Amino acid sequence: xxxxxxxxxxxxxxxxxxxxxxxxxxxxxxxxxxxxxxxxxxxxxxxxxxxxxxxxxxxxxxxxxxxxxxxxxxxxxxxxxxxxxxxxxxxxxxxxxxxxxxxxxxxxxxxxxxxxxxxxxxxxxxxxxxxxxxxxxxxxxxxxxxxxxxxxxxxxxxxxxxxxxxxxxxxxxxxxxxxxxxxxxxxxxxxxxxxxxxxxxxxxxxxxxxxxxxxxxxxxxxxxxx
Ligand code: FES
Numbered sequence: 001x002x003x004x005x006x007x008x009x010x011x012x013x014x015x016x017x018x019x020x021x022x023x024x025x026x027x028x029x030x031x032x033x034x035x036x037x038x039x040x041x042x043x044x045x046x047x048x049x050x051x052x053x054x055x056x057x058x059x060x061x062x063x064x065x066x067x068x069x070x071x072x073x074x075x076x077x078x079x080x081x082x083x084x085x086x087x088x089x090x091x092x093x094x095x096x097x098x099x100x101x102x103x104x105x106x107x108x109x110x111x112x113x114x115x116x117x118x119x120x121x122x123x124x125x126x127x128x129x130x131x132x133x134x135x136x137x138x139x140x141x142x143x144x145x146x147x148x149x150x151x152x153x154x155x156x157x158x159x160x161x162x163x164x165x166x167x168x169x170x171x172x173x174x175x176x177x178x179x180x181x182x183x184x185x186x187x188x189x190x191x192x193x194x195x196x197x198x199x200x201x202x203x204x205x206x207x208x209x210x211x212x213x214x215x216x217x218x219x220x221x222x223x224x225x226x
Contacts, residue, residue: 004025037182062090063153063154064093064154064155065094065155065157066094066096067145068103068158068159069097070161070164072187073097073159075189076158076159076185080095084114087118092154093120094122095121095124096126096141096148097125097126098125098128098144099127099128100127100129101128101129102127102131102134104127104163111125124148140167141160142164142167144177145172147211149175152181154174155181156182156183156186157184158185165186167186169182179217181216183214184214185218186207186211187212202223
C-alpha cells in the first residue's frame with residue numbers, strides 16, 4: 001500500500017486516531033482517496049505524529065484554533081479528535097476549514113454532524129468560489145481568518161498548502177499571536193513520508209524526519225522554501 005502511494009500522488013497526509021493509521025492521498029490538487037490501516041504498516045518510520053501535540057507541545061493555553069486548507073485537514077483531524085476525546089482539558093475550540101469546493105471538503109459529514117455539535121466547538125467552513133448548493137462562506141482561508149478576527153488567547157495549529165500557510169501566518173501575527181503560539185505542519189511537502197524519496201527538504205531539514213510539525217519561531221530559522 002505505501003509503495004503504491006509514494007509512487008503516484010501529489011500529496012500524502014497521515015494521521016492517527018486511537019491507534020488507527022489514516023492516509024489521505026491527493027492527486028492533481030484534489031483529495032481522491034482515504035485509506036485506513038494500522039500503525040504497524042509504517043512501523044517505526046513515523047518519527048513524530050501530530051496527534052501527540054496536545055500532550056506535548058501544546059501546553060501554553062487551553063483555547064485552540066485549528067486552521068486547515070484542503071487535504072491539510074487530514075493531519076489535523078487526529079489532533080482535533082484527540083481534543084474532542086479529552087474535551088475537559090481544553091477550552092473553546094475553533095476550527096477553520098477551507099477547500100476549493102464543497103466536494104473537496106474532507107470529512108464534511110463528520111465536521112457537520114459531529115464536530116460542530118460538540119460543546120464549545122465552533123466550525124467555520126469556506127470554499128474558494130461560490131457554487132450551487134453552497135450557502136456558506138466563500139473566500140480563501142487567510143482572508144476568512146482575518147474576517148473572523150480570533151482573539152490571540154489561544155494556540156493556533158495550521159496545515160494546508162504552503163501559500164495558505166504563509167498568508168495565514170501573516171494574519172495571525174497581525175491579530176497579535178506570538179510566534180510561540182503558532183504551530184504548523186509542512187506535511188504537504190512530503191511524498192513518501194518515511195525518509196526515502198528525498199523530496200521534502202527545507203534547507204538541511206527533512207520535513208518527514210525532522211518535523212513535520214514546527215512552531216513558528218522554529219520555522220523561521222529555516223530557509224524560506226516552505
Ligand atoms: S517525504 Fe520522502 S524523504 Fe521526506
